[in-house]
Amino acid sequence: MPVWTFPNTVFFLRRNMKHNHNIYSIDSIAYNSKLNSWNPEFKIIFSLLSLFACVLSADIFVPVFVIISMAAISIILGKTDQRSYFKLMTVPLAFIICGAIATAVDISAEPTGDYILDLNAFFIHTTNGAVFKAVQTALKALGAVSALYMLTLSTPVHEITSAMRRIHIPKLIIELMELIYRFIFILAQVYHTLNTSAGSRLGYNGLKTSFRTFGTIAANLFIISLKKAGMYYDALESRCYTGELLFLREKKPLRSRHVAFAVIYFISVITIMYLQAVN
Amino acid sequence: MKHTDTNIILSVKNLSYSYSEDRQALKNISLDIRRGERIAVVGSNGAGKSTFFLNLNGVLTPEHGEIVFEGNAITKKNLLELRKNVGIVFQDPDSQIIASTVMAEISFGPMNMRLPHDEVISRTLKAMEYMNITHLSSRPPHYLSGGEKKCVSIADIIAMTPQVFIFDEPTVGLDPVNACMLEDVLDRLYNEGKTILLSTHDVDLAYRWADRTVVFNEGEVIADDTPENVFADDNVLKKARLCRPSVYEIYGALREKGIIRSKKCPRSVGELKKLIDAI
Numbered sequence: 302m303p304v305w306t307f308p309n310t311v312f313f314l315r316r317n318m319k320h321n322h323n324i325y326s327i328d329s330i331a332y333n334s335k336l337n338s339w340n341p342e343f344k345i346i347f348s349l350l351s352l353f354a355c356v357l358s359a360d361i362f363v364p365v366f367v368i369i370s371m372a373a374i375s376i377i378l379g380k381t382d383q384r385s386y387f388k389l390m391t392v393p394l395a396f397i398i399c400g401a402i403a404t405a406v407d408i409s410a411e412p413t414g415d416y417i418l419d420l421n422a423f424f425i426h427t428t429n430g431a432v433f434k435a436v437q438t439a440l441k442a443l444g445a446v447s448a449l450y451m452l453t454l455s456t457p458v459h460e461i462t463s464a465m466r467r468i469h470i471p472k473l474i475i476e477l478m479e480l481i482y483r484f485i486f487i488l489a490q491v492y493h494t495l496n497t498s499a500g501s502r503l504g505y506n507g508l509k510t511s512f513r514t515f516g517t518i519a520a521n522l523f524i525i526s527l528k529k530a531g532m533y534y535d536a537l538e539s540r541c542y543t544g545e546l547l548f549l550r551e552k553k554p555l556r557s558r559h560v561a562f563a564v565i566y567f568i569s570v571i572t573i574m575y576l577q578a579v580n
Numbered sequence: 581m582k583h584t585d586t587n588i589i590l591s592v593k594n595l596s597y598s599y600s601e602d603r604q605a606l607k608n609i610s611l612d613i614r615r616g617e618r619i620a621v622v623g624s625n626g627a628g629k630s631t632f633f634l635n636l637n638g639v640l641t642p643e644h645g646e647i648v649f650e651g652n653a654i655t656k657k658n659l660l661e662l663r664k665n666v667g668i669v670f671q672d673p674d675s676q677i678i679a680s681t682v683m684a685e686i687s688f689g690p691m692n693m694r695l696p697h698d699e700v701i702s703r704t705l706k707a708m709e710y711m712n713i714t715h716l717s718s719r720p721p722h723y724l725s726g727g728e729k730k731c732v733s734i735a736d737i738i739a740m741t742p743q744v745f746i747f748d749e750p751t752v753g754l755d756p757v758n759a760c761m762l763e764d765v766l767d768r769l770y771n772e773g774k775t776i777l778l779s780t781h782d783v784d785l786a787y788r789w790a791d792r793t794v795v796f797n798e799g800e801v802i803a804d805d806t807p808e809n810v811f812a813d814d815n816v817l818k819k820a821r822l823c824r825p826s827v828y829e830i831y832g833a834l835r836e837k838g839i840i841r842s843k844k845c846p847r848s849v850g851e852l853k854k855l856i857d858a859i
Binding site for chain 2: 328329331332457458459483529532533535536537538539540541542543545546547548549550551
């Protein structure tokens with residue numbers, strides 16, 4: 302879901318800017334995905350069900366299945382570029398790994414646990430159980446992210462919000478989501494422009510200069526983005542915008558083969574859960 | 581309050597606006613705009629043209645004074661009526677375009693007007709046809725070329741079928757081919773009886789296209805007359821830091837030498853050529 306991908310979006314954008322990519326990357330990936338023609342509500346339900354399956358599963362098999370299958374769906378069925386997919390994945394992965402280490406490791410004055418690192422003043426230690434638990438949590442989180450990535454990388458944001466509107470999620474939340482999503486792009490765009498122009502004036506020549514440049518950009522970024530955001534809002538208002546971003550939606554009917562696909566998918570998930578419970 | 585002159589579509593009365601306390605952007609402006617007029621708004625940067633336009637469309641609320649559309653003074657209640665009937669094509673298409681496909685983008689205005697679904701579709705298709713961009717309908721607008729983006733941003737407004745079109749510096753950043761396309765669109769809109777306001781720094785365009793030229797300077801209207809009269813007035817030109825259209829200058833020089841006798845100054849290069857050919 303977009304809310305999830307905000308930080309990721311920015312990181313991804315910043316990375317790609319170095320390679321001179323267009324900054325509308327996520328939107329364009331979603332737009333170019335072969336899954337874009339699938340019914341958006343279907344994709345939302347499909348991805349949320351997989352997410353719940355991941356989070357509720359007691360073991361690591363369901364998350365592993367979801368991680369692999371979602372990558373396969375996005376890359377093979379959706380024809381999303383492999384490199385973009387894995388690059389995007391590294392962002393949450395970094396957070397997940399940090400979190401996993403934090404949950405597995407403990408600090409104490411006494412030497413306890415299965416693995417101990419003696420640091421003279423104190424001990425860093427962990428147990429087999431804690432390591433397993435951390436890996437399991439990490440895989441669950443990664444599975445959940447994969448499920449949401451399948452949705453984000455195949456569905457333009459206004460289709461998601463329009464589905465949210467249909468199930469009567471409060472307007473305020475939807476409007477905020479849409480505007481934040483839009484303004485993230487503005488911020489990234491402005492940053493890109495400032496960065497390029499600073500670079501062209503030797504703004505990154507040496508560490509000290511780089512720091513100073515970064516500071517100046519950060520300060521200006523806010524002011525310029527605010528001004529731009531104001532202009533964008535004026536443009537919206539001049540076209541009778543009253544708090545809901547309404548667009549003509551292309552009709553994307555639910556196809557029986559997609560439903561069949563989902564049924565097979567969840568039968569596999571349940572089978573995995575069942576086998577694991579039996580063992 | 582009913583207006584007596586039914587030919588006046590939009591009337592501005594004693595309009596003042598300021599962004600901050602110490603600087604007034606618009607000072608007591610009064611202007612009557614008649615149906616089917618072609619008005620060029622000229623003036624240096626920061627003269628208040630864009631602010632004036634945003635007031636005309638109701639995005640900005642006048643500090644003093646009022647805007648009267650078809651005899652009805654605009655209040656908060658009928659603000660949307662004003663926005664439906666006065667459309668602004670913004671200078672920078674990027675600040676106007678929001679949707680992820682061209683079709684969705686153009687449908688935004690009609691959707692906000694809460695028109696029936698079929699009507700939205702037919703208007704969107706018509707607007708795309710009008711601007712010759714039907715083949716772009718499912719492309720993401722942010723990837724289009726500058727000229728194509730301009731077409732999309734004009735189609736945005738055409739789909740709303742306003743009475744009054746406002747073009748904020750439409751020729752900025754367009755190549756000659758697209759500038760010709762723009763003038764063609766302006767002519768077509770004029771022939772359909774639309775009222776057009778256009779701000780520009782291109783005095784040649786203002787001179788050959790407009791029926792009436794309004795000169796802004798530091799938030800005030802310092803001249804409001806036919807292009808011939810405005811560009812004949814040295815004081816106005818000096819104050820607004822404008823130069824004369826080239827056709828006008830050449831005509832003046834030729835007349836001074838007694839080469840051309842015609843008393844009527846030609847508007848365009850073509851008309852001037854005819855005069856020269858007739859010698």
